[in-house]
Amino acid sequence: MKTCLAVDIGGTKIAATLICNGIMTQRVQIKTPASEKSEKLDSVLKELLLPFLESADFIAIATTGIIHNGIISALNPSNLGGLKSYLLKRCIENFSSLPLFILNDAQAATWAEYQYCQVSNMAFITISTGVGAGIVINNKLLTGYRGIAGHAGHMLADPNGPLCGCGRKGCVESIASGTAIGKAGMLLWGDSCDAKEVMQKCNAGDPHGIEIIDRSGRAIANMIADLSISLDIEVFKIGGSVGLATGYIERIKYYVAQMPTPYQSKIMLANYGSDAGLVGVSLWAQS
Ligand SMILES: [Zn+2]
Structure with a gap:
């Protein structure tokens, strides 16, 4: 069974955890930085995710906003600390070569709920x-x-x-x-x-x-x-x-x-x- 480093980037918080066989371990949560500069989010994500990388086989990120070609664009910019768009894929690939999957957070939650339906x-x-x-x-x-x-x-x-x-x-x-x-x-x-x-x-x-x-x-x-x-x-x-x-x-x-x-x-x-x-x-x- 592979170990997933799962990340959820929301308007108010960013959560990260390892998930293996449906079991969540080492869950951490921080506040989403309120900054219109993407460098701030770059450094926050790097600091948050680096300690997990050794234990993970792949990274899966659920995030607020619209995801297209690894770039987040905000339908409502106030949902991402004022950022209108953010190069999420590029940010992660700067410090990790693990396989990367990115999905909108509501779409991700839907996929979780679907499993029960x-x-x-x-x-x-x-x-x-x-x-x-x-x-x-x-x-x-x-x-x-x-x-x-x-x-x-x-x-x-x-x-x-x-x-x-x-x-x-x-x-x-x-x-x-x-x-x-x-x-x-x-x-x-x-x-x-x-x-x-x-x-x-x-x-x-x-x-x-x-x-x-x-x-x-x-x-x-x-x-x-x-x-x-x-x-x-x-x-x-x-x-x-x-x-x-x-x-x-x-x-x-x-x-x-x-x-x-x-x-x-x-x-x-x-x-x-x-x-x-x-x-x-x-x-x-x-x-
Ligand atoms: Zn609307």
Whole structure:
């Protein structure tokens, strides 16, 4: 069995671990540097990964952003500490000659969740800071010719909605994400309010809290309906800090159930937590 050095580069943290035979060892985690200069990320990654190289047979990296030819480009630059694009493959190859696999983090998490589904067509949707997604069709993970496939959080929810981080107006993410929920909460309850607090108010029966969370859940339900009718998805797995919050998936299920039958699919909670990207990219690299 080969040993994988799995890495997950997120907007707030970078995690690295060895995975062999499904067992994770020596997991470490650091904060993602906030710098518009790629040299900073270069040196942070080198320092983090060098100690692992001797024990690893290959490197598998899940990262935020769109992956094309080993280069990360950010649909929303604020997700990568302000970096608009980053030469990830070149950075790694400067200090390692191990085989290298790179995948978008939501796509990686989807591949991990797919292993539990026992269906050929599924999608994973993560609702947290943003809204990420990934799609498996006929047992194959969709990446697309530019690596963009599955970015369903940037499908349209409301043409008159708020401006999304990607530059388009009214994306699902701009209405349903934890960031969007927090912003709606701040307008009512002040700057210290965040998605977690809005969720608590909702679950305590506050009518404004319910309205904000409902709006989020409805946008996700419509996104699920659109994916169901266009791709004939059998199972949707829901994850992320908002997606896994008490009562949230029930709202999605409620709104999907209001739609005509062809728009409906099975909706389930995700099996993995924050390690989905690490596990998924390691499995995908060996598939
Ligand atoms: Zn967008």
